Amino acid sequence: xNIQSAISRExxxxxxxxLLVAIEVRRRMKRKGLSFLNAGRxxxxxxxxxLSVTNSRPAQVLITKVxxxxxxxxxxxxxxxxxxxxxxVNGINPDKDTPEFDLVFDRTTDQWVASSAAEKCMFVQVxxxxxQNYWEAKLAQANPASPADQKTPGAPxxxxxxxxxxxxxxxxxxxKLMGDACSVNMVIYRCKIFLNRMKNSMTANQGQPQREAAVxxxxxxxxxxxxxxxKMGNVMRRASQVLSERGERLMRADDKTSHLLHGxxxxxxxxxxxxxxxx
Numbered sequence: 001x002n003i004q005s006a007i008s009r010e011x012x013x014x015x016x017x018x019l020l021v022a023i024e025v026r027r028r029m030k031r032k033g034l035s036f037l038n039a040g041r042x043x044x045x046x047x048x049x050x051l052s053v054t055n056s057r058p059a060q061v062l063i064t065k066v067x068x069x070x071x072x073x074x075x076x077x078x079x080x081x082x083x084x085x086x087x088x089v090n091g092i093n094p095d096k097d098t099p100e101f102d103l104v105f106d107r108t109t110d111q112w113v114a115s116s117a118a119e120k121c122m123f124v125q126v127x128x129x130x131x132q133n134y135w136e137a138k139l140a141q142a143n144p145a146s147p148a149d150q151k152t153p154g155a156p157x158x159x160x161x162x163x164x165x166x167x168x169x170x171x172x173x174x175x176k177l178m179g180d181a182c183s184v185n186m187v188i189y190r191c192k193i194f195l196n197r198m199k200n201s202m203t204a205n206q207g208q209p210q211r212e213a214a215v216x217x218x219x220x221x222x223x224x225x226x227x228x229x230x231k232m233g234n235v236m237r238r239a240s241q242v243l244s245e246r247g248e249r250l251m252r253a254d255d256k257t258s259h260l261l262h263g264x265x266x267x268x269x270x271x272x273x274x275x276x277x278x279x
Contacts (some may be wrong), residue, residue: 003024003068004019004021007022007050007066010075011050011075012052016054016055016056017052018054019050019052021122021126022048022049022050023114023123025113026047026112027047027110027113028113044069045069045070046068047066047067047068048065048066049064050066051063051064051126051127052064058137058138059134059137060082061082061083061134062082062083063082063086064077064079064081065077065080083131086104086105086168087106087168088102088171089102089103089128089168089169089171090104092172094173094175097118097121099114099115099116099117099120100112100113100114101120121174121177124170124173125177128170128173128177131167131168135167135168
């Protein structure tokens with residue numbers, strides 16, 4: 001069972017919530033040279049930022065901070081905010097994939113670094129579409145459409161009421177995270193996340209065989225390398241190659257999808273202009 005399934009079963013299912021995405025994060029620090037794994041080991045816990053939605057109606061979108069400890073109770077819920085408390089999502093760099101991002105709430109600002117750029121991009125992408133769906137449903141609930149209120153061509157739009165809550169703004173985020181071709185990007189990010197977690201797991205697990213090999217070497221001068229380690233290395237290389245090739249194919253498909261989308265928009269605009277001329 002992966003970590004997202006474990007978090008969903010222990011934290012969100014008992015609260016009647018559906019987990020959408022969970023990523024491993026740490027706070028941004030001014031001190032440089034502190035790696036992601038070393039920071040987690042030093043604190044003796046890992047932090048996960050989770051996005052969930054309630055099963056009850058009207059649905060609420062929630063951001064929850066969960067910590068994984070070593071011991072009898074490994075997972076614990078620490079903080080939770082609703083999407084209405086989220087004022088801004090800052091992607092830091094709109095030109096390339098980076099692991100840094102900021103979440104600005106009503107009374108606090110959290111500066112995070114994800115374990116990889118792919119995890120951050122996937123979280124921002126899911127959060128953006130969840131916020132869009134939430135605010136559209138809330139607006140429809142606050143202003144139910146009636147036959148008398150239907151919009152007529154040329155009629156002025158209704159202004160937003162002064163007491164309505166402000167929606168979440170996304171700044172310095174890549175356009176591809178908020179575009180229409182999101183499913184292809186999601187597959188690419190999931191492949192990158194899987195590969196990154198495999199590499200981190202290999203790095204963490206290599207320490208134990210090395211310590212055991214050192215103990216055996218002290219007892220015996222001749223110590224052959226374990227065949228299981230060589231076999232796992234071959235499996236990792238093959239998996240890395242397969243995922244890299246799949247990612248390239250998906251990127252080409254993403255480019256074709258964007259090109260087709262652009263052509264479809266141009267065709268729709270031309271058809272609309274032709275219809276207006278005929279009227």
